[in-house]
Amino acid sequence: SQGAIAEVQYLQQKNRLQELQSEIAQTEATLREVQAESIKSKQQIQRELADLERQLVETNKSQEYESLRAPVKGYVFDLIVASPGYAASSGETLLKIVPEGMLEASVFVTNADVGFLRPKMPAQVRVDAYPFTQYGDIPGELKRVGKQSLEPDQQNPEPRFPAQVVLKRQYLEKRGKLFPVSAGQSVSVNFIVRDKPVISLLTDSVEKAFDALRGIKTDQP
Template sequence: MADLYMGQLQAAKQAKRLVIIVFILLFSVVLWAKFAKLEEVIIGQGTVIPVQRVQTIENLDGGILKEVLVHEGQLVEVGDPLLLIDETRFAAAFAESSQERESLLARRNRLLTELKSVELDDKSSFGATIQRLEIPRKGVSPEVYRQAYNTYTSRLTQLESQLQQRTQSLLQQEQASNEQLANISALKQSLKLTSREVELTQSAVDAGAVAEMELVKLQRDEIAMKGELNQATALLQQLRAAKSQVLEERKAIVFDYLADTQNQLDEVSNELAKISQSSKALEDRLLKAQVRAPVRGTVKNIVSRSIGSVIDPGEVMMEIVPQNDQLLIDTKVQPKDIGFIRVGMPAKVKFTAYDFVIYGGLEGEVTYISADAQYLEDGTAYYQAFIKTTVSQIAQQPIIPGMQTQVDIITGKKTVLDYWLKPLLRAKANAMREP
């Protein structure tokens, strides 16, 4: 009897212990469910599309196809050569334009140096300061520079010669003027003495000491001497006027030289500006003869053309599907879920081509949500959303436009308990209603 009682007591204790353990486990599970959070996601189906539009490769000027440097499906980087256009006609025109530009540049440098080399200076014996300077050599070949320098020295030498002639004439005028001044001084002195002699003779004639004939002779000499003095004075004025004229001529030579040089410089500068523009255009055409990739991407749809065939201006030769450091996923979201999605929400992109367990997915962000629903051919409604990823590869595996994806848009987080209670809350909300 005692053994039976003890067995029942032991069984009761074990049952009580089991109830306590179950209660603790249930409490622990509920407590965990209360605080453990899971991501709340909206699932959409998407397709990888290029971030940039497909780039069409064309040549605006056209020409003769020389060589195709890429093949279908080749990955190219920005600036990689794609095809070559025969540049012969552009190269010849560019070479001719470059030579003309070089010649104009040398002329402009020479004319600028000439303007700096000549300066009007009345204190100089030539009436101008002339110094030979170095002409800039940048952008000019030695042969063209030598021709420009020879012209430069020749023009300065010619200017110096003209000024030298005028200066020599000035020296002659100066010498003649000095001689005439000396002659005038002598005539004035002689006239003074003659006039004194006439006065004395007049007194002697009045006293009857000298014959009147002697006085008349002296008066005739005085009149003649005054005439010579007037002629000498007039000649001096002519010499001085001639000297002033030569000085003006010398100034005019310098002014004309500088004005002519400036006019030439203006013309050359205008021509140089025009030829520089045309030369730049030809250089651009020459550079475009080698068509290069504008973006990083994959080559496709190469037009089959034989080498030497004529390419029309603007003709599309191939296309490049851009590949960026980011991907854009065109995602379809069901209308019942669109109210919970906002731009900026995080998302996880899973690619059907790569096992998610092995390769994982890519992190992304919602960048666009369509304002209105769109429809498939079968009439199914959906909203369009764009998801931009942070990288363009998954575990070093390539991702190309057209790949299918599953997009999990993370709208928030809920506890496990919220998920458990959701059916009950929904049932409660639908209970006690008239069907």
Template sequence: MDAKPSDLEAKQPAIESGRDLPHIIDRALAETKPAVAVNLLLLAIFAFFVWVVIWAGTTEVDEVTRGSGQVIPSSEVQVVQSLEGGLLAQLLVQEGDLVQAGQVLARIDDVAFSAEQRGSEAEIAGLDTAIARLTAEATGLELSFPDELSANRPEFVAAERALFDERQAQLGKALAVLKDEEQQTNFNISEMQAKIGQLSTNTGLVRQELNITAELVADGVVAAVEEIRLRQKLTETAGELRQAREAIQGLEASLSGNRNRQAELESSFRATAQENLNARQVERAAMIERQVSADDRVRRTELRAPVAGEIKSVAVKTEGAVLRSATDFIEIVPQEDDLKIAARIRPADIAFLHPGQDVRVKITAYDFTIYGSLPARLERIGADTVLGDDNERYYEIEVRTDRNYLDGRTAGEQLPIRPGMVAEVEILTGKRTILDYLLKPLTRIKERALTEA
């Protein structure tokens, strides 16, 4: 269809006019700018949404199970008692004091126990000096006493030395009598041996004379009576010689018996000393046991702290008062390098808990945002639920911390944590992304929507 001439003529001046072209461009740009800005804004929003989804899908946060509880002593409350009882001589602590293990808390009057201890020591010293004396008597060695006894118990040493000298003198006298007898017997033996020698010579001469006389009698030179006389003399001399030899045998037997009696006397002396020595050693062993018991009683008059901790209670506070035997006197709450937290967990949160998991402990007495938390670990989970004061059922768990203090605001400052403080525990059961947390409600709604009521 052809344009009308009038229309062409009307448009032609506007197109051909170069002066109106910039105005036309500006008007076109003004009409397109709002549309571009909107598109850029939508693109930025979409990109931010995509970034948020990616960030939520990749960023993990700790998944925790929370519970509440309180700090309890890591060990049971320690009770200090007096085994024997007695009068309270000195009380050195009061309730609330912090004590160290082995520190003296109180002293019991030890007059009776100290006297028993000193008596035992004296008896042992007396036995030791007697044992030294008896050892010398039994072995025949020189008498000597330990330097400690000579320095600390000179009266015991002097008494035993005097007794030793007296007994040695008695033994010496008895042996001297026997030795005198021995000497006399030896003298008699010597005389008898000389007599035997003389008799032997005489017997030989008489026999020789008899032989000559017998020949003369046979020849008729000498009368037979002379031969008879010589034979009689030979018989007498031989009899005397035989008696002398028998006498010397008796003297030798007597000498041997004398020497045996000397040996028996010394042996009996030493045997008696050894018997007494054995008895004293047995007595000393028994006395040592009594000494240990006496020392233990004296030592127990000082009541010491079995562990480091805080004095919880003192039953008797008046010095001079009577402490009954084996009754509770002082209670100590142990203070150790770690803490134990007893907490409660709802049954719905117990499924993924097991011993060894990491735990964060927040002490409500200290602002968590300022002082932080304590690292800990889960130690025990109760076998069954217990009924709480609010009639709700809980699982009891125990958590142990790595230290017993929080760091203060200044360097090196330690904020103490004591039994009884309330604590909140957060048990780390795993990690989940933020997207999992955001989608969890939707997942629950979906699962419920797809099930029939």
């Protein structure tokens, strides 16, 4: 009888072992399925992420084509008014900008007048290319006067002192439209003494620390 009991226990343990082995096999199979599904999901997510990144790049490029970034700070003028969806041609000028950087006028002061001038003295700058009666003048300020006079020459028979006048803005305005002042233009300068312009000088040119005028164009192909 003991031998029969032992055989029954053996068979029970053997069956239990087989059940456990079957459970382990099922668990391993399930684990492999989960891992495979996880890998598949990861690959799908990576593909979607790559698609989103490509879409983002395309969107950024599209925004670059739809917007203009000025190379300098300044005032816009000569803007071409276009309807939504307007496609600019390569090299087409869409607008122009007068930079914020200050223009300076180089003037020459006679020996008789130099004694009246002081730094920061207000001035009125008139651009010869634009009639004063129509375009007005540009407010300015005396920056400095040279300490040594220049010798007379063919164009200037009298000794003169060089001076620099800073323009408070870089454009004239007429009926709401801006007219930029460019480097090299001749101007007339009136210095204001005791609230009255008593010294009128003719400059050789207008100088500038930065570019006087820039046009924004579409990129060349």
